[in-house]
Amino acid sequence: MDLKFLLDFLRHLAANNHKAWMDEHRADYHRARATFSALVQSILTETQRFEPTLLGLTVPETMFRINKNDRFQQSNEPYKRRMGASLTQGGRHAPRAGYFLAIQPGGETWVGAGKWHPEPAALARVRQEIHYSSSAFHAVREAADFRLHFPKGLEGDRLQRPPKGYDKADPDVEWLKLKDFVVTKPFPDKEVLRPDFVARVAEAFRAAQPFVRFLNEAIDAPE
Numbered sequence: 001m002d003l004k005f006l007l008d009f010l011r012h013l014a015a016n017n018h019k020a021w022m023d024e025h026r027a028d029y030h031r032a033r034a035t036f037s038a039l040v041q042s043i044l045t046e047t048q049r050f051e052p053t054l055l056g057l058t059v060p061e062t063m064f065r066i067n068k069n070d071r072f073q074q075s076n077e078p079y080k081r082r083m084g085a086s087l088t089q090g091g092r093h094a095p096r097a098g099y100f101l102a103i104q105p106g107g108e109t110w111v112g113a114g115k116w117h118p119e120p121a122a123l124a125r126v127r128q129e130i131h132y133s134s135s136a137f138h139a140v141r142e143a144a145d146f147r148l149h150f151p152k153g154l155e156g157d158r159l160q161r162p163p164k165g166y167d168k169a170d171p172d173v174e175w176l177k178l179k180d181f182v183v184t185k186p187f188p189d190k191e192v193l194r195p196d197f198v199a200r201v202a203e204a205f206r207a208a209q210p211f212v213r214f215l216n217e218a219i220d221a222p223e
Contacts, residue, residue, distance in 0.1 A: 003193055006035045011105040017077040036083040046202035053089040061091035097215035099205045107188045111201050113208035114182035115215055122219045127176050129218035134172050140214050145207040149185055156180025181215055
């Protein structure tokens, strides 16, 4: 796997983010994408050793397109500056929590776990599970290995006020306000190029497994 080539390609794409450049460098794009696919396969294989919900998942089911989705564009650039994948049971668009990888040069590479913007019904079930099983939630959140890999803790958007049905005096109200349940870990470019990068990503995913399991048990709960 030539991860240096992948980072270099994405660096050049960021500086020339338009269709004419991409058309001229289409062969390089396919080489970079093949490199990223091989990386995802290696990480998926390692993660499947401890995460049985990912057995049977294939790399094409995990990888996001490099073309931007017009609905979410915040600039005129037609391409993302990263390559990304979601290792989630059911594939990248599944409603469940899972594991994430984004390769982007300039120290912007990151891995993560959890669920970004869960659907309203799923979000309600996660909040209910935190409310009913707060000790289990905090045990997962405060686990030493989890905090070692994800020291920033949970990230994402949150409500200004308690969600409907919850009291502002609830001791877990700040957690109940969350609209996303995600943790991330950055990797500088030099760490992406280390020979043990795949193992280190899998190690972070293993630390996040209890968190992902907690979310999915809530998401999968019957109505």
